[in-house]
Amino acid sequence: MMGSSNNQVSAGLRPVGNASVDAKMFAMAFDASPTPMVVTDPRLADNPIVWVNDAFLTLTGYARADLQGRNCRLLQGPDSDPRTIDAIRDALRRQAPVEVELCNYRKDGSSFWNAMTISPVRNDSGELVYYYAAQADMTEKHALELALQETNDELERQVHEQTADLRAALEEKTALLHEVDHRVKNNLQVISSLVLLKARRTPQGEARDALQGMAERIGALSMVHRMLYSAGDVTRFNLEEFADDFMSDLTAGIDPARTAVTAEVDPISLPAAIAAPLALMLHELATNAVRHAFPNDREGRVSISARRCETGLRLQIEDDGIGRNAAVPNPAGFGCSLVEMVVKQLRGVITWHEPGSGTRVEIVIPLQSESPRPATFAPREATLGQAG
Secondary structure, eight states, X not given: OHHHHHHHHHHTOOOSXXXXXXXXXXXXXXXXXXXXXXXXXXXXXXXXXXXXXXXXXXXXXXXXXXXXXXXXXXXXXXXXOHHHHHHHHHHHHTTXXXXXXXXXXXXXXXXXXXXXXXXXXXXXXXXXXXXXXXEEEOHHHHHHHHHHHHHHHHHHHHHHHHHHHHHHHHHHHHHHHHHHHHHHHHHHHHHHHHHHHHHHTSOTTHHHHHHHHHHHHHHHHHHHHHXXXXXXXXXXXXXXXXXXXHHHHHHTTOOTTTEEEEEEEOOOEEEGGGHHHHXXXXXXXXXXXXXXXXXXXXXXXXXXXXXXXXXXXXXXXXXXXSOTTTSOOOTTOOHHHHHHHHHHXXXXXXXXXXXXXXXXXXXXXXXXXXSOOOOSSOOOEXXXXXXX
């Protein structure tokens, strides 16, 4: 009977040291424990339950008479994980302790999560005599975990929806920016055409030269917007790609035997916000060098370079022409003033060098650390014979 089994289990309890301990006192202490406990006897057929405390009865809803001679598997049901059951069986075969959590069922059929620690009990000879299991109801913990998982799933769903909304908004914004750049490019082309038309109908002189110069500057701005319109990322532009298009326009109509123009530009990604002023500045310096550095059919060379440096972007335009001081003064010209104004707008520094023959202009423009990225391959060099 379950009662006599309880006495057998308690009789096996040993005191510490030489202390005299009543085995019945131990049985009373374990029986009064709020922790559900159960003891089985593997020496009997099917390892039946031989002792339980009141907390176990409260947890499972069974009476002691219901448990007499029964295996603990009576607590298992449809949602009991077979893998966990296999882990328990494997530990019992090896006579090893095991800790698991398993969905069990009460007598009334309601389920609960049972955290159990099963330990083998041996006698003085090392023989296995019992299995002892302390248990705990983890249903509330699993309910909280389930609620947390559902909350996380809901948050992930909301994040996914918001991300999709943001992506859609970004795509819409990108499309709008592309449309704006496209319209600006078209308008600039129309304006450039009108200015050129007026220039052709204006007599030779300062007025005509000014109109042609203005049309070319507008064309440089139109080129930038054309690039931004065709780029996948409307917030940035590739300086090397811009330089390729710029070189094609710059060298058109130039005799390569008389004037050689080369460019070494790193493929640096730059913010679209500086595209227009940078295009104006590069156009002004390069076209002035090509047109005014080599008068009277003088041969010469113009080189353009753009590199990433510690402080930002370093531009250099150099020619081996007659130099600024030897050039014919043009009171109506404002190219240098325009360049210096643009450099100031970009918070950069410009330095004019007169090395004896020719002119070298160095410009350093500060950039945010994350904006440009140095090239990972050798820059391309475009010569007049290969351009456009």
